Amino acid sequence: MNPFREFDIAFVGLKPGQHRFHYDIDSTFFELFEHSPVRRAKITVDLIFDKQNTFFLLNFQISGTIHVACDRCADEIDFPIDADYPLVVKFDEHREEINDDSLADVVYIPHSESIFNVRQLIYEFVILSVPMGRITCESVPSKGKCNTETLKILNHLSPESSHQPDPRWDSLKKIKNK
Numbered sequence: 001m002n003p004f005r006e007f008d009i010a011f012v013g014l015k016p017g018q019h020r021f022h023y024d025i026d027s028t029f030f031e032l033f034e035h036s037p038v039r040r041a042k043i044t045v046d047l048i049f050d051k052q053n054t055f056f057l058l059n060f061q062i063s064g065t066i067h068v069a070c071d072r073c074a075d076e077i078d079f080p081i082d083a084d085y086p087l088v089v090k091f092d093e094h095r096e097e098i099n100d101d102s103l104a105d106v107v108y109i110p111h112s113e114s115i116f117n118v119r120q121l122i123y124e125f126v127i128l129s130v131p132m133g134r135i136t137c138e139s140v141p142s143k144g145k146c147n148t149e150t151l152k153i154l155n156h157l158s159p160e161s162s163h164q165p166d167p168r169w170d171s172l173k174k175i176k177n178k
């Protein structure tokens with residue numbers, strides 16, 4: 001089966017009103033995104049697709065864990081993510097009727113379209129759920145503390161020579177003292 005087809009929503013055949021879709025996502029999903037910062041994950045996506053007359057209202061609830069390395073001790077962490085992403089899908093010809101009071105992102109599709117694929121959106125929402133800053137063991141309550149053994153080794157390996165002046169300065173000093 002084409003892995004992209006799984007994320008097709010054939011909205012033309014849907015009755016007006018709410019429909020629910022569920023997706024389980026793991027590393028095979030991210031393998032298809034070449035530059036994905038996320039490689040391993042265990043995520044569920046619950047999508048509510050509300051079919052209205054002239055637009056669709058979508059809500060992606062994304063929860064689960066992404067697998068990352070601690071930024072300090074490199075231990076592996078299952079970092080929990082849990083977020084909601086609303087989205088409005090409109091048809092191209094309604095582009096001028098933009099409602100600025102809507103906080104949700106708006107995606108436009110051609111009126112000739114009968115299928116809406118949510119694969120790229122799910123990918124982007126997962127990436128958005130990953131915090132921008134450092135993730136360390138302490139960011140995750142279930143993990144708690146960094147690996148002290150690794151930290152000891154890392155501290156030991158840190159180059160002490162960096163505290164010594166660059167030898168090139170010596171020759172400069174000699175020139176200066178002349």
Ligand SMILES: [Zn+2]
Binds near residue numbers: 074137146
């Ligand atoms: Zn750590």
